[in-house]
Amino acid sequence: MKGEVYNQSTWIALKAASYYFEQGKSLKEVALILNVSESTVSRLIQRAKKEKIVEFVIGNPYKQCLDLEDQLLEQYPLKEVIVTHSGSEDGNPADPEKDKMMVALEGARYLQRIITSRDILGIAWGGTMYYLIHYLNPCQRTDTIFVTLHGSLTCCDYELDVHNLVSRMSMAFGGNYYSLSSAGLHKDVESLSLIKNINDVKQIFSLFQRLTISISGLGSFYPRLDSPLSRLQYLQPRELTFLQSKGVYGDMMLRFFDGNGEECDGEIKERTLAIDINTYKKIPRKIVVVSGVQKAKTLQAALKGGLIDVLIIDRKLAQAVVMENSTT
Template sequence: MNENKRKLLAKVAYLYYIEDNTQAEIAKTLNIYRTTISRMLKQARAMGIVKVQIEGFDTKVFDLEQQLKRRFGLDNAVVVPNYENENHETKEKRLSAEAALYLKQIIKPKDIVGFAWGSVLAGMVGQLNNPIKTEATFVPLVGGPSTANMQYHVNGIVYDAARQFGGRSLFVDAAAVQESKYVRDGIMNAQYFQEIQHCWANLDIAFVGIGGGLNSHTSRWRDLLTATDQQLLKARQAVGDCCCTFYDRSGKILTGDLLNRTIAIELAALKQTPNVVGVARSLSKVPSIKALLTMSVLNTLITDEVTAQRILDIS
């Protein structure tokens, strides 16, 4: 490229970045089409005539977010940086804080917001920090745990969220996994459950956790599974679950008796929700998170730096 062309590119860049002229103003000043100005600005950056540097932030996490969005067709991705000497609890707490901030950003008055299982989701509520009053409705997307794990009940999450946002909460008064399809159907067809079903069909926002492999001990509802359930899931190579629905590494939902006994929103129905936010981290969950991303259930993923990088590395 000759020196005159480089000089023109430099002048366009100067007027835009230093003098803060609009592209339309530059086009009028230089008698050049506005679309040409846009191309010239991109060319100036590509040639190194203009270098953009962001101070005070590690832009590596922003790059990971963009890669995740492009790779999996997400509307948004939020990557939390990792720091040395952080323990598991600190990482989980910072992820919960980021998820809480994201909920505050996207929630609107009168929204219907669903929550599924997840220790990180439970940790969100304590970090909302004076949210606006929305009169939103908060609803569980799954049934509850066993009596041994009642302190982790999803009803508690929706109750606390509704209290902080000035909304109302609905509850599922039954365990996530029932002894038979007949019992499950009886509960889900009951009169009280119809409002929950209506909310599931009209969700605006859903926050879901992502369970890892069968050897994971962090899921507080899996003690509801029978030994037969465990054996069949292992035989079918279950890689993880979302909303108490298991799937394999290829993203195939593992249908059958267990799913027929499970009280939870169907993942196919969840896909119709405008904002489905998955919140999960840890290398042990990478296969499960990646499989769920390939199923196009999520619009947004909130995770940490190490997890995001590994997801991209194995894709």
């Protein structure tokens, strides 16, 4: 009889909701105050939600982030999307580095949620990956295997090079790592062939076939040259001109792709020490962490080519991609 009376009382549902949601009291504390059981409190709270005694509102820009996630999931065959909000929005001056740090932070959190001891993870070079590893919680230990997705870049800061990054990531998780220490781009096909016949390199290429996760950033070559690879003397002027003649839009893992997300053919492709695109596409969970509205068309191309399964992106870039899709 007592339970029946309480179930009919709007007042007690209101009080339970107020104590629980507004004052932050636990179910046990609310039950003691109202002299009812914890299960009754739970039912009262559910009733308060059902009858709209309490309503939940996710404020902007956070609600907009969720809406953009849903729109991107509708537009592309992605497994997951995370859209971040950062302090460089809401009228504040643009801060590309802060946006990069925010997507890297969410990338680190996501990776720590999904990684297991059974995984083999491939990592690419770059500033976003540098920040991501910085945000990893060293208390989470796994027996994961980590491997570089490509060779080293002597033209970039050592802290951004993939050999350093894979070492740091394996240290954070407590796993083992394998690294391609040779240069990412070789002078000719013959010298690359010699490198690929080394036993340690063969072992890494065999690991490419078993990768379960990859994580990388995204370099942009279109509509303007934004990728670090266009500025770091990685490419000779003639090589950059050649890629532009092939309609290059962007790069991932030292592989260059066009507006359809297909790898640009040519001698640069044949001289590159990196996982090949077809093998990369077979990885079950390809995570790309990217920021910067200027990368919208490049990101569209990568999505079109099926190069991404999990997208972690800033809000302004997400808006730009969604708007581009609505006008085409």
